[in-house]
Amino acid sequence: MAGVRQRVLGLMHRRAELRAWALLAPGTFWLLLFFLVPILIMFVYSLMPRGVYGGVEPGFTLEHYRRFFNPLYLQILNRTFVWSIAATLICLLMGYPVAYLIAQSGKWKNLLMFLVVLPFWTSFLVRTFAMIFLLRDTGFINTLLLQAGLIRQPIEMLYTPFAVMTGLVYGFLPFMVLPIYASLEKLDVSLLEAAEVLGARPAARFFRVTLPLSLPGVVAGCLLVFIPSLGSFLTSDLLGGAKQVMIGNLIQNQFSAARNWPFGSAASFIVMALVLAAVVVYLRVRDRSMAGPGLR
Amino acid sequence: MKLPRWLLGFSFLVYLFLHLPLIVLVVFSFNKSKYGVSWVGFTWDWYRRLAEREDILNGLRASMIVGVVATITSAVFGTLIALAVARHRFRGRTALEAFLYVPLVTPEIVVGISLLILFVLLGFPLGITTITIAHIAFCISFVVVVVLARLQGMDEHLEEAAMTLGADEITTFWKITVPLLWPGIISGSLLAFTMSFDDFVITSFVSGTGSSTLPIVVYGMVRKNIEPSINAISTIILVATSVLIYLADRLGRDRPLKA
Numbered sequence: 100m101a102g103v104r105q106r107v108l109g110l111m112h113r114r115a116e117l118r119a120w121a122l123l124a125p126g127t128f129w130l131l132l133f134f135l136v137p138i139l140i141m142f143v144y145s146l147m148p149r150g151v152y153g154g155v156e157p158g159f160t161l162e163h164y165r166r167f168f169n170p171l172y173l174q175i176l177n178r179t180f181v182w183s184i185a186a187t188l189i190c191l192l193m194g195y196p197v198a199y200l201i202a203q204s205g206k207w208k209n210l211l212m213f214l215v216v217l218p219f220w221t222s223f224l225v226r227t228f229a230m231i232f233l234l235r236d237t238g239f240i241n242t243l244l245l246q247a248g249l250i251r252q253p254i255e256m257l258y259t260p261f262a263v264m265t266g267l268v269y270g271f272l273p274f275m276v277l278p279i280y281a282s283l284e285k286l287d288v289s290l291l292e293a294a295e296v297l298g299a300r301p302a303a304r305f306f307r308v309t310l311p312l313s314l315p316g317v318v319a320g321c322l323l324v325f326i327p328s329l330g331s332f333l334t335s336d337l338l339g340g341a342k343q344v345m346i347g348n349l350i351q352n353q354f355s356a357a358r359n360w361p362f363g364s365a366a367s368f369i370v371m372a373l374v375l376a377a378v379v380v381y382l383r384v385r386d387r388s389m390a391g392p393g394l395r
Numbered sequence: 396m397k398l399p400r401w402l403l404g405f406s407f408l409v410y411l412f413l414h415l416p417l418i419v420l421v422v423f424s425f426n427k428s429k430y431g432v433s434w435v436g437f438t439w440d441w442y443r444r445l446a447e448r449e450d451i452l453n454g455l456r457a458s459m460i461v462g463v464v465a466t467i468t469s470a471v472f473g474t475l476i477a478l479a480v481a482r483h484r485f486r487g488r489t490a491l492e493a494f495l496y497v498p499l500v501t502p503e504i505v506v507g508i509s510l511l512i513l514f515v516l517l518g519f520p521l522g523i524t525t526i527t528i529a530h531i532a533f534c535i536s537f538v539v540v541v542v543l544a545r546l547q548g549m550d551e552h553l554e555e556a557a558m559t560l561g562a563d564e565i566t567t568f569w570k571i572t573v574p575l576l577w578p579g580i581i582s583g584s585l586l587a588f589t590m591s592f593d594d595f596v597i598t599s600f601v602s603g604t605g606s607s608t609l610p611i612v613v614y615g616m617v618r619k620n621i622e623p624s625i626n627a628i629s630t631i632i633l634v635a636t637s638v639l640i641y642l643a644d645r646l647g648r649d650r651p652l653k654a
Contacts, residue, residue: 104565107565115483115484116483116484116485116486118483119479119483119484119485120479120485122475122476122478122479122483123475123476123479123485123491125471125472125475126469126472126473126475126476126535126539127476127491129472129531129532129535130494130495130498130532130535130536133510133513133528133529133531133532134497134498134501134506134532134533135494136513137506137509137510137512137513138501138505138509140509140512140513140516141505141508141509141512144512153515154515193409193412194409196402196405196406196409197405197406197409197410199402200398200402200403200406203398214410214413214414215410215413216640217414217637217640218413218414218417220589220636220637220640221417221632221633221636221637222592222593222610222629222632222633222636223593223595224593224595224610224613224614224617225417225420225613225629225632225633226416226417227617228420228613228617228625228629229416229417229419229420229629230416231617232416232419232420232423232432232626233416233419237432238432239419239423239432242432242433246433269412269413269416272409272412272413273413326500326502327502329502330501330502330503330504330505331502332502332503332504332596333595333596337617337618347502347504350504350505350508351504351508354508354511354600360512363508364508364512367504367505367508367509370502370504370505371501371502371505374500374501374502375497375500378500
Protein backbone atom coordinates (compact mmCIF):
# COMPACT_ATOMS: atom_id res chain seq x y z
CA MET A 100 0.00 0.00 0.00
CA ALA A 101 2.76 2.41 0.95
CA GLY A 102 4.38 1.85 -2.43
CA VAL A 103 1.18 2.73 -4.29
CA ARG A 104 0.73 5.81 -2.16
CA GLN A 105 4.27 6.97 -2.93
CA ARG A 106 3.77 6.43 -6.61
CA VAL A 107 0.46 8.36 -6.64
CA LEU A 108 2.04 11.26 -4.76
CA GLY A 109 5.02 11.25 -7.11
CA LEU A 110 2.78 11.38 -10.13
CA MET A 111 0.79 14.24 -8.60
CA HIS A 112 3.92 16.27 -8.08
CA ARG A 113 5.25 15.66 -11.56
CA ARG A 114 2.38 17.19 -13.42
CA ALA A 115 0.08 19.67 -11.70
CA GLU A 116 -2.05 19.93 -14.80
CA LEU A 117 -2.36 16.18 -15.03
CA ARG A 118 -3.80 16.22 -11.53
CA ALA A 119 -6.37 18.82 -12.48
CA TRP A 120 -7.46 16.73 -15.43
CA ALA A 121 -7.68 13.61 -13.27
CA LEU A 122 -10.18 15.47 -11.07
CA LEU A 123 -12.10 16.80 -14.05
CA ALA A 124 -12.15 13.64 -16.13
CA PRO A 125 -15.12 11.63 -14.80
CA GLY A 126 -17.67 14.46 -14.56
CA THR A 127 -16.56 16.23 -17.71
CA PHE A 128 -16.57 12.98 -19.65
CA TRP A 129 -20.12 12.30 -18.46
CA LEU A 130 -21.30 15.77 -19.46
CA LEU A 131 -19.62 15.52 -22.86
CA LEU A 132 -21.08 12.10 -23.56
CA PHE A 133 -24.58 12.64 -22.12
CA PHE A 134 -25.11 16.35 -22.61
CA LEU A 135 -22.98 17.89 -25.37
CA VAL A 136 -22.76 14.94 -27.78
CA PRO A 137 -26.56 14.33 -27.72
CA ILE A 138 -27.20 17.99 -28.53
CA LEU A 139 -24.73 17.83 -31.42
CA ILE A 140 -26.39 14.65 -32.71
CA MET A 141 -29.74 16.40 -32.39
CA PHE A 142 -28.41 19.22 -34.56
CA VAL A 143 -27.21 16.73 -37.20
CA TYR A 144 -30.63 15.03 -37.10
CA SER A 145 -32.32 18.36 -37.76
CA LEU A 146 -30.46 18.50 -41.10
CA MET A 147 -31.41 15.00 -42.27
CA PRO A 148 -34.51 13.69 -44.12
CA ARG A 149 -37.23 12.14 -42.03
CA GLY A 150 -37.37 8.35 -41.55
CA VAL A 151 -40.65 6.47 -41.91
CA TYR A 152 -40.92 5.08 -38.36
CA GLY A 153 -39.28 7.92 -36.46
CA GLY A 154 -35.55 8.44 -36.82
CA VAL A 155 -33.89 9.74 -39.97
CA GLU A 156 -32.67 8.71 -43.43
CA PRO A 157 -29.18 9.46 -44.69
CA GLY A 158 -28.90 12.75 -46.59
CA PHE A 159 -28.91 16.49 -46.10
CA THR A 160 -31.84 18.88 -46.10
CA LEU A 161 -32.87 22.28 -44.77
CA GLU A 162 -36.53 21.30 -45.17
CA HIS A 163 -37.21 21.15 -41.40
CA TYR A 164 -36.00 24.67 -40.77
CA ARG A 165 -37.84 25.92 -43.84
CA ARG A 166 -41.01 24.33 -42.49
CA PHE A 167 -41.02 26.85 -39.65
CA PHE A 168 -42.09 29.54 -42.12
CA ASN A 169 -45.39 27.72 -42.45
CA PRO A 170 -48.00 30.02 -40.80
CA LEU A 171 -49.08 27.23 -38.42
CA TYR A 172 -45.60 26.90 -36.93
CA LEU A 173 -44.82 30.61 -37.11
CA GLN A 174 -47.91 31.10 -35.00
CA ILE A 175 -46.69 28.62 -32.38
CA LEU A 176 -43.24 30.21 -32.35
CA ASN A 177 -44.81 33.64 -32.11
CA ARG A 178 -47.16 32.59 -29.31
CA THR A 179 -44.27 31.07 -27.34
CA PHE A 180 -42.29 34.27 -27.73
CA VAL A 181 -45.15 36.65 -26.86
CA TRP A 182 -46.25 34.58 -23.85
CA SER A 183 -42.72 34.29 -22.54
CA ILE A 184 -42.26 38.05 -22.77
CA ALA A 185 -45.67 38.67 -21.19
CA ALA A 186 -44.89 36.25 -18.35
CA THR A 187 -41.55 37.99 -17.83
CA LEU A 188 -43.16 41.44 -17.65
CA ILE A 189 -45.91 40.30 -15.26
CA CYS A 190 -43.27 38.65 -13.05
CA LEU A 191 -41.29 41.89 -13.09
CA LEU A 192 -44.33 43.98 -12.10
CA MET A 193 -45.21 41.54 -9.31
CA GLY A 194 -41.67 40.68 -8.25
CA TYR A 195 -39.99 44.07 -8.06
CA PRO A 196 -42.21 45.52 -5.30
CA VAL A 197 -41.86 42.31 -3.29
CA ALA A 198 -38.06 42.29 -3.68
CA TYR A 199 -38.03 45.96 -2.64
CA LEU A 200 -40.14 45.20 0.43
CA ILE A 201 -37.90 42.30 1.47
CA ALA A 202 -34.75 44.39 1.06
CA GLN A 203 -36.27 47.04 3.37
CA SER A 204 -37.79 44.70 5.91
CA GLY A 205 -34.92 44.44 8.41
CA LYS A 206 -35.36 41.54 10.80
CA TRP A 207 -38.18 39.99 8.74
CA LYS A 208 -35.85 39.65 5.76
CA ASN A 209 -34.96 35.96 6.19
CA LEU A 210 -38.52 34.84 6.82
CA LEU A 211 -39.94 36.79 3.87
CA MET A 212 -37.22 35.46 1.59
CA PHE A 213 -37.85 31.90 2.79
CA LEU A 214 -41.54 32.30 1.98
CA VAL A 215 -40.70 33.30 -1.60
CA VAL A 216 -38.28 30.42 -2.11
CA LEU A 217 -40.40 27.71 -0.47
CA PRO A 218 -43.00 27.21 -3.21
CA PHE A 219 -40.25 27.51 -5.80
CA TRP A 220 -38.48 24.44 -4.49
CA THR A 221 -41.55 22.27 -4.38
CA SER A 222 -42.19 19.98 -7.32
CA PHE A 223 -43.16 21.79 -10.51
CA LEU A 224 -45.66 19.06 -11.31
CA VAL A 225 -47.33 19.48 -7.92
CA ARG A 226 -47.50 23.24 -8.34
CA THR A 227 -49.05 22.87 -11.78
CA PHE A 228 -51.62 20.48 -10.35
CA ALA A 229 -52.37 23.03 -7.62
CA MET A 230 -53.25 25.48 -10.40
CA ILE A 231 -55.53 22.92 -12.07
CA PHE A 232 -57.23 22.33 -8.74
CA LEU A 233 -57.97 26.06 -8.46
CA LEU A 234 -58.92 26.80 -12.06
CA ARG A 235 -60.91 23.87 -13.42
CA ASP A 236 -64.69 24.08 -13.86
CA THR A 237 -65.30 22.05 -10.72
CA GLY A 238 -62.28 23.65 -9.03
CA PHE A 239 -61.86 25.71 -5.92
CA ILE A 240 -62.48 29.16 -7.39
CA ASN A 241 -65.56 28.19 -9.40
CA THR A 242 -67.07 26.23 -6.50
CA LEU A 243 -66.54 29.19 -4.18
CA LEU A 244 -68.10 31.65 -6.64
CA LEU A 245 -71.04 29.32 -7.34
CA GLN A 246 -71.75 28.79 -3.67
CA ALA A 247 -71.56 32.51 -3.03
CA GLY A 248 -74.13 32.97 -5.80
CA LEU A 249 -71.90 35.33 -7.72
CA ILE A 250 -72.04 33.23 -10.88
CA ARG A 251 -74.53 30.73 -12.29
CA GLN A 252 -72.19 28.85 -14.58
CA PRO A 253 -68.58 28.00 -13.90
CA ILE A 254 -66.18 30.44 -15.55
CA GLU A 255 -64.02 28.63 -18.08
CA MET A 256 -60.46 29.23 -16.92
CA LEU A 257 -58.57 25.98 -17.42
CA TYR A 258 -57.32 25.36 -20.99
CA THR A 259 -57.25 29.07 -21.79
CA PRO A 260 -54.31 31.44 -22.38
CA PHE A 261 -55.14 32.90 -18.96
CA ALA A 262 -54.42 29.55 -17.29
CA VAL A 263 -51.09 29.14 -19.09
CA MET A 264 -50.04 32.69 -18.24
CA THR A 265 -51.01 32.20 -14.58
CA GLY A 266 -49.09 28.93 -14.54
CA LEU A 267 -45.96 30.50 -16.03
CA VAL A 268 -46.02 33.45 -13.62
CA TYR A 269 -46.74 31.17 -10.67
CA GLY A 270 -43.94 28.84 -11.67
CA PHE A 271 -41.21 31.38 -12.31
CA LEU A 272 -41.97 34.42 -10.10
CA PRO A 273 -39.32 33.52 -7.47
CA PHE A 274 -36.67 33.59 -10.22
CA MET A 275 -37.48 37.28 -10.62
CA VAL A 276 -37.55 38.17 -6.93
CA LEU A 277 -34.21 36.55 -6.01
CA PRO A 278 -31.78 38.53 -8.24
CA ILE A 279 -33.64 41.84 -7.81
CA TYR A 280 -33.51 41.38 -4.06
CA ALA A 281 -29.79 40.60 -4.29
CA SER A 282 -29.04 43.83 -6.16
CA LEU A 283 -31.30 45.97 -3.91
CA GLU A 284 -29.63 44.47 -0.86
CA LYS A 285 -26.19 45.61 -2.06
CA LEU A 286 -27.44 49.15 -2.69
CA ASP A 287 -25.46 51.78 -0.83
CA VAL A 288 -27.91 53.63 1.46
CA SER A 289 -25.66 56.70 1.63
CA LEU A 290 -26.44 57.37 -2.05
CA LEU A 291 -30.14 57.66 -1.17
CA GLU A 292 -29.32 59.90 1.77
CA ALA A 293 -27.19 62.07 -0.51
CA ALA A 294 -30.10 62.35 -2.95
CA GLU A 295 -32.42 63.31 -0.11
CA VAL A 296 -30.03 65.95 1.23
CA LEU A 297 -29.78 67.35 -2.29
CA GLY A 298 -33.57 67.74 -2.33
CA ALA A 299 -34.79 64.72 -4.34
CA ARG A 300 -38.34 63.68 -3.54
CA PRO A 301 -39.11 59.99 -2.80
CA ALA A 302 -40.28 59.30 -6.36
CA ALA A 303 -37.18 60.95 -7.82
CA ARG A 304 -34.96 59.03 -5.41
CA PHE A 305 -36.52 55.79 -6.53
CA PHE A 306 -36.48 56.42 -10.28
CA ARG A 307 -33.09 58.11 -10.44
CA VAL A 308 -31.09 56.20 -7.83
CA THR A 309 -32.69 52.90 -6.68
CA LEU A 310 -34.11 51.71 -9.99
CA PRO A 311 -30.99 52.32 -12.15
CA LEU A 312 -28.77 50.68 -9.56
CA SER A 313 -30.98 47.60 -9.38
CA LEU A 314 -31.03 47.14 -13.15
CA PRO A 315 -28.48 44.28 -13.16
CA GLY A 316 -30.86 42.34 -10.89
CA VAL A 317 -33.80 43.20 -13.12
CA VAL A 318 -31.98 41.98 -16.23
CA ALA A 319 -30.91 38.76 -14.48
CA GLY A 320 -34.46 38.18 -13.21
CA CYS A 321 -36.00 38.77 -16.64
CA LEU A 322 -33.59 36.28 -18.16
CA LEU A 323 -34.27 33.68 -15.46
CA VAL A 324 -38.01 33.91 -16.16
CA PHE A 325 -37.77 34.25 -19.94
CA ILE A 326 -35.54 31.20 -20.50
CA PRO A 327 -37.66 28.56 -18.73
CA SER A 328 -40.82 30.11 -20.21
CA LEU A 329 -39.45 29.67 -23.73
CA GLY A 330 -38.77 25.99 -23.13
CA SER A 331 -41.78 25.30 -20.95
CA PHE A 332 -43.69 22.16 -21.66
CA LEU A 333 -45.60 21.02 -18.59
CA THR A 334 -47.41 24.33 -18.01
CA SER A 335 -48.93 24.59 -21.47
CA ASP A 336 -49.43 20.82 -21.62
CA LEU A 337 -51.50 20.59 -18.43
CA LEU A 338 -53.04 24.07 -18.21
CA GLY A 339 -53.35 24.95 -21.90
CA GLY A 340 -54.77 21.74 -23.31
CA ALA A 341 -54.69 21.03 -27.02
CA LYS A 342 -55.34 24.58 -28.23
CA GLN A 343 -52.67 26.61 -26.42
CA VAL A 344 -49.63 24.87 -27.88
CA MET A 345 -46.19 26.28 -27.20
CA ILE A 346 -42.97 25.23 -28.88
CA GLY A 347 -42.17 22.75 -26.09
CA ASN A 348 -45.40 20.89 -26.84
CA LEU A 349 -44.67 20.99 -30.55
CA ILE A 350 -41.29 19.34 -29.90
CA GLN A 351 -42.78 16.70 -27.64
CA ASN A 352 -45.43 15.94 -30.24
CA GLN A 353 -42.83 15.36 -32.97
CA PHE A 354 -41.24 12.68 -30.82
CA SER A 355 -44.48 10.95 -29.87
CA ALA A 356 -47.55 11.13 -32.08
CA ALA A 357 -46.15 12.91 -35.17
CA ARG A 358 -42.98 10.81 -35.34
CA ASN A 359 -41.05 13.50 -37.14
CA TRP A 360 -37.76 13.42 -35.27
CA PRO A 361 -35.74 15.74 -37.51
CA PHE A 362 -38.45 18.43 -37.40
CA GLY A 363 -38.62 18.10 -33.61
CA SER A 364 -34.83 18.35 -33.51
CA ALA A 365 -34.91 21.52 -35.61
CA ALA A 366 -37.50 23.04 -33.25
CA SER A 367 -35.34 22.06 -30.27
CA PHE A 368 -32.30 23.57 -31.85
CA ILE A 369 -34.15 26.84 -32.45
CA VAL A 370 -35.19 26.94 -28.77
CA MET A 371 -31.62 26.17 -27.69
CA ALA A 372 -30.25 28.92 -29.95
CA LEU A 373 -32.78 31.45 -28.58
CA VAL A 374 -31.83 30.54 -25.02
CA LEU A 375 -28.10 30.87 -25.68
CA ALA A 376 -28.71 34.19 -27.46
CA ALA A 377 -30.59 35.42 -24.38
CA VAL A 378 -27.66 34.35 -22.16
CA VAL A 379 -25.14 36.17 -24.39
CA VAL A 380 -27.27 39.33 -24.26
CA TYR A 381 -27.40 39.00 -20.48
CA LEU A 382 -23.61 38.60 -20.16
CA ARG A 383 -23.09 41.66 -22.40
CA VAL A 384 -25.46 43.78 -20.31
CA ARG A 385 -23.90 42.55 -17.08
CA ASP A 386 -20.35 43.26 -18.20
CA ARG A 387 -21.30 46.72 -19.41
CA SER A 388 -23.04 47.59 -16.15
CA MET A 389 -19.99 46.36 -14.23
CA ALA A 390 -17.58 48.35 -16.39
CA GLY A 391 -19.72 51.50 -16.08
CA PRO A 392 -18.93 54.41 -13.75
CA GLY A 393 -18.43 53.16 -10.22
CA LEU A 394 -21.83 53.71 -8.64
CA ARG A 395 -21.45 50.88 -6.18
CA MET B 396 -37.43 53.57 6.37
CA LYS B 397 -41.22 53.84 6.22
CA LEU B 398 -42.82 51.74 3.53
CA PRO B 399 -45.93 52.92 1.70
CA ARG B 400 -49.19 51.13 2.50
CA TRP B 401 -49.88 50.05 -1.06
CA LEU B 402 -46.54 48.27 -1.16
CA LEU B 403 -47.41 46.21 1.90
CA GLY B 404 -50.86 45.40 0.53
CA PHE B 405 -49.56 44.52 -2.90
CA SER B 406 -46.80 42.29 -1.49
CA PHE B 407 -49.33 40.54 0.72
CA LEU B 408 -51.38 39.69 -2.38
CA VAL B 409 -48.30 38.34 -4.15
CA TYR B 410 -47.49 36.13 -1.16
CA LEU B 411 -51.09 34.95 -1.17
CA PHE B 412 -50.76 34.09 -4.87
CA LEU B 413 -47.60 32.08 -4.12
CA HIS B 414 -48.98 30.12 -1.19
CA LEU B 415 -52.75 29.86 -1.46
CA PRO B 416 -52.75 27.27 -4.29
CA LEU B 417 -50.56 24.92 -2.27
CA ILE B 418 -52.50 25.47 0.96
CA VAL B 419 -55.80 24.71 -0.78
CA LEU B 420 -54.24 21.61 -2.33
CA VAL B 421 -53.06 20.31 1.04
CA VAL B 422 -56.30 21.10 2.88
CA PHE B 423 -58.42 19.22 0.35
CA SER B 424 -56.24 16.13 0.57
CA PHE B 425 -58.05 15.58 3.91
CA ASN B 426 -61.53 16.18 2.53
CA LYS B 427 -64.07 13.36 2.65
CA SER B 428 -65.89 14.34 -0.54
CA LYS B 429 -64.67 12.59 -3.65
CA TYR B 430 -65.73 14.99 -6.40
CA GLY B 431 -66.79 18.32 -5.04
CA VAL B 432 -64.47 20.92 -3.65
CA SER B 433 -66.75 21.78 -0.77
CA TRP B 434 -65.55 20.69 2.65
CA VAL B 435 -67.42 17.63 3.96
CA GLY B 436 -65.26 16.31 6.75
CA PHE B 437 -61.79 15.17 7.74
CA THR B 438 -60.35 11.87 6.52
CA TRP B 439 -57.04 10.02 6.04
CA ASP B 440 -58.68 7.86 3.37
CA TRP B 441 -56.86 9.31 0.39
CA TYR B 442 -53.51 8.64 2.02
CA ARG B 443 -54.53 5.12 2.95
CA ARG B 444 -55.64 4.52 -0.61
CA LEU B 445 -52.22 5.57 -1.90
CA ALA B 446 -50.53 2.78 0.02
CA GLU B 447 -52.73 0.26 -1.80
CA ARG B 448 -51.75 1.46 -5.25
CA GLU B 449 -49.13 -0.75 -6.83
CA ASP B 450 -48.10 1.85 -9.45
CA ILE B 451 -47.40 4.52 -6.85
CA LEU B 452 -45.32 2.21 -4.68
CA ASN B 453 -43.36 1.00 -7.72
CA GLY B 454 -42.88 4.59 -8.87
CA LEU B 455 -41.66 5.58 -5.44
CA ARG B 456 -39.20 2.69 -5.42
CA ALA B 457 -37.89 3.59 -8.90
CA SER B 458 -37.56 7.24 -7.87
CA MET B 459 -35.61 6.31 -4.76
CA ILE B 460 -33.20 4.03 -6.63
CA VAL B 461 -32.61 6.54 -9.42
CA GLY B 462 -32.36 9.40 -6.92
CA VAL B 463 -29.81 7.73 -4.66
CA VAL B 464 -27.57 6.44 -7.48
CA ALA B 465 -27.75 9.72 -9.42
CA THR B 466 -27.10 11.77 -6.28
CA ILE B 467 -24.05 9.82 -5.13
CA THR B 468 -22.51 9.69 -8.61
CA SER B 469 -23.14 13.35 -9.42
CA ALA B 470 -21.95 14.40 -5.94
CA VAL B 471 -18.59 12.67 -6.51
CA PHE B 472 -18.19 13.90 -10.09
CA GLY B 473 -19.36 17.41 -9.27
CA THR B 474 -17.15 17.77 -6.18
CA LEU B 475 -14.07 16.65 -8.13
CA ILE B 476 -14.82 19.17 -10.88
CA ALA B 477 -15.35 21.94 -8.33
CA LEU B 478 -12.00 21.10 -6.66
CA ALA B 479 -10.20 21.24 -10.01
CA VAL B 480 -11.81 24.55 -10.99
CA ALA B 481 -11.21 26.24 -7.61
CA ARG B 482 -7.76 24.90 -6.79
CA HIS B 483 -5.95 24.33 -10.07
CA ARG B 484 -4.81 26.29 -13.06
CA PHE B 485 -5.16 24.47 -16.36
CA ARG B 486 -5.67 25.32 -20.00
CA GLY B 487 -9.28 25.91 -21.03
CA ARG B 488 -10.46 26.58 -17.47
CA THR B 489 -12.66 29.56 -18.38
CA ALA B 490 -14.22 27.66 -21.28
CA LEU B 491 -14.89 24.67 -19.03
CA GLU B 492 -16.47 26.85 -16.37
CA ALA B 493 -18.79 28.39 -18.98
CA PHE B 494 -19.63 24.91 -20.29
CA LEU B 495 -20.57 23.76 -16.78
CA TYR B 496 -23.27 26.42 -16.62
CA VAL B 497 -24.87 25.51 -19.95
CA PRO B 498 -26.88 22.53 -18.58
CA LEU B 499 -28.43 24.88 -16.01
CA VAL B 500 -30.01 27.09 -18.69
CA THR B 501 -30.80 24.42 -21.28
CA PRO B 502 -34.54 23.73 -21.49
CA GLU B 503 -35.36 20.31 -20.07
CA ILE B 504 -37.21 19.32 -23.19
CA VAL B 505 -34.03 19.80 -25.26
CA VAL B 506 -32.02 17.66 -22.84
CA GLY B 507 -34.75 15.02 -22.88
CA ILE B 508 -35.12 14.61 -26.63
CA SER B 509 -31.38 14.80 -27.35
CA LEU B 510 -30.78 11.97 -24.86
CA LEU B 511 -33.64 9.99 -26.37
CA ILE B 512 -32.00 10.34 -29.80
CA LEU B 513 -28.63 9.23 -28.38
CA PHE B 514 -30.03 6.15 -26.62
CA VAL B 515 -32.06 5.07 -29.63
CA LEU B 516 -29.07 5.62 -31.93
CA LEU B 517 -26.88 3.47 -29.67
CA GLY B 518 -29.59 0.84 -29.41
CA PHE B 519 -29.60 1.26 -25.64
CA PRO B 520 -32.85 -0.11 -24.15
CA LEU B 521 -34.84 2.63 -22.35
CA GLY B 522 -35.49 1.99 -18.69
CA ILE B 523 -34.21 2.68 -15.23
CA THR B 524 -30.57 2.72 -16.43
CA THR B 525 -31.18 5.42 -19.02
CA ILE B 526 -33.18 7.45 -16.49
CA THR B 527 -30.27 7.26 -14.05
CA ILE B 528 -27.71 8.23 -16.74
CA ALA B 529 -29.83 11.28 -17.65
CA HIS B 530 -30.31 12.31 -14.02
CA ILE B 531 -26.57 12.13 -13.30
CA ALA B 532 -25.98 14.37 -16.32
CA PHE B 533 -28.34 17.14 -15.21
CA CYS B 534 -27.38 16.92 -11.51
CA ILE B 535 -23.61 17.39 -11.97
CA SER B 536 -23.81 21.13 -12.69
CA PHE B 537 -25.96 21.78 -9.61
CA VAL B 538 -23.42 20.05 -7.38
CA VAL B 539 -20.56 21.96 -9.01
CA VAL B 540 -22.24 25.32 -8.38
CA VAL B 541 -22.99 24.59 -4.71
CA VAL B 542 -19.61 23.02 -3.86
CA LEU B 543 -17.73 25.73 -5.76
CA ALA B 544 -19.48 28.40 -3.69
CA ARG B 545 -18.39 26.62 -0.53
CA LEU B 546 -14.81 26.20 -1.78
CA GLN B 547 -14.55 29.89 -2.62
CA GLY B 548 -15.54 30.79 0.93
CA MET B 549 -12.94 28.40 2.37
CA ASP B 550 -9.59 29.45 3.80
CA GLU B 551 -6.85 27.97 1.63
CA HIS B 552 -4.30 28.67 4.36
CA LEU B 553 -5.65 25.76 6.40
CA GLU B 554 -4.53 23.35 3.70
CA GLU B 555 -1.18 25.08 3.39
CA ALA B 556 -0.74 24.93 7.17
CA ALA B 557 -1.40 21.17 7.18
CA MET B 558 1.21 20.64 4.50
CA THR B 559 3.72 22.88 6.27
CA LEU B 560 3.20 20.74 9.35
CA GLY B 561 4.20 17.68 7.35
CA ALA B 562 0.96 16.20 6.02
CA ASP B 563 1.14 14.95 2.44
CA GLU B 564 -1.52 15.89 -0.11
CA ILE B 565 -3.67 12.80 0.39
CA THR B 566 -3.77 13.22 4.17
CA THR B 567 -4.47 16.94 3.80
CA PHE B 568 -7.31 16.18 1.43
CA TRP B 569 -9.05 13.71 3.75
CA LYS B 570 -8.28 15.44 7.06
CA ILE B 571 -8.73 19.08 6.07
CA THR B 572 -10.39 19.65 2.70
CA VAL B 573 -13.16 17.05 2.88
CA PRO B 574 -14.33 17.88 6.45
CA LEU B 575 -14.45 21.58 5.60
CA LEU B 576 -16.21 20.94 2.34
CA TRP B 577 -18.68 18.45 3.79
CA PRO B 578 -21.61 20.87 4.33
CA GLY B 579 -21.27 22.00 0.72
CA ILE B 580 -21.22 18.43 -0.56
CA ILE B 581 -24.26 17.46 1.55
CA SER B 582 -26.14 20.55 0.50
CA GLY B 583 -25.32 19.97 -3.18
CA SER B 584 -26.34 16.31 -2.85
CA LEU B 585 -29.70 17.15 -1.31
CA LEU B 586 -30.30 19.62 -4.10
CA ALA B 587 -29.37 17.00 -6.68
CA PHE B 588 -31.67 14.45 -5.04
CA THR B 589 -34.57 16.91 -5.07
CA MET B 590 -33.96 17.68 -8.75
CA SER B 591 -33.85 13.99 -9.56
CA PHE B 592 -36.88 13.13 -7.43
CA ASP B 593 -38.93 15.93 -9.03
CA ASP B 594 -37.95 15.56 -12.64
CA PHE B 595 -40.74 14.82 -15.04
CA VAL B 596 -39.85 16.24 -18.45
CA ILE B 597 -36.44 14.63 -19.05
CA THR B 598 -37.50 11.36 -17.45
CA SER B 599 -40.60 11.11 -19.61
CA PHE B 600 -38.44 10.96 -22.75
CA VAL B 601 -35.86 8.44 -21.56
CA SER B 602 -38.02 6.13 -19.44
CA GLY B 603 -39.52 3.96 -22.15
CA THR B 604 -42.73 2.11 -21.36
CA GLY B 605 -41.66 -0.34 -18.67
CA SER B 606 -40.34 1.61 -15.74
CA SER B 607 -41.72 4.85 -14.42
CA THR B 608 -40.66 7.09 -11.59
CA LEU B 609 -43.12 8.72 -9.19
CA PRO B 610 -43.55 11.98 -11.20
CA ILE B 611 -44.44 9.92 -14.30
CA VAL B 612 -47.12 8.07 -12.31
CA VAL B 613 -48.44 11.32 -10.82
CA TYR B 614 -48.55 12.94 -14.27
CA GLY B 615 -50.68 10.04 -15.48
CA MET B 616 -53.03 10.54 -12.52
CA VAL B 617 -53.30 14.28 -13.15
CA ARG B 618 -54.17 13.66 -16.81
CA LYS B 619 -56.73 10.96 -16.15
CA ASN B 620 -58.78 11.50 -13.03
CA ILE B 621 -59.53 14.08 -10.42
CA GLU B 622 -59.86 12.16 -7.19
CA PRO B 623 -58.25 13.58 -4.05
CA SER B 624 -55.54 10.87 -4.05
CA ILE B 625 -53.58 13.26 -6.25
CA ASN B 626 -53.87 15.89 -3.54
CA ALA B 627 -52.59 13.36 -1.03
CA ILE B 628 -49.58 12.26 -3.08
CA SER B 629 -48.86 15.93 -3.92
CA THR B 630 -48.91 16.78 -0.23
CA ILE B 631 -46.43 13.99 0.52
CA ILE B 632 -44.10 15.14 -2.28
CA LEU B 633 -44.50 18.74 -1.09
CA VAL B 634 -43.54 17.91 2.47
CA ALA B 635 -40.64 15.66 1.42
CA THR B 636 -39.07 18.22 -0.92
CA SER B 637 -39.57 21.08 1.54
CA VAL B 638 -37.77 19.15 4.27
CA LEU B 639 -34.90 18.27 1.91
CA ILE B 640 -34.49 21.85 0.73
CA TYR B 641 -34.66 23.17 4.26
CA LEU B 642 -31.86 20.78 5.26
CA ALA B 643 -29.82 21.67 2.17
CA ASP B 644 -30.14 25.35 3.02
CA ARG B 645 -29.26 24.89 6.69
CA LEU B 646 -26.20 22.76 6.03
CA GLY B 647 -25.02 24.89 3.14
CA ARG B 648 -25.23 28.09 5.14
CA ASP B 649 -22.84 26.85 7.86
CA ARG B 650 -19.87 29.20 7.92
CA PRO B 651 -16.55 27.47 7.28
CA LEU B 652 -14.00 27.38 10.08
CA LYS B 653 -11.61 30.28 10.12
CA ALA B 654 -7.98 29.79 11.00
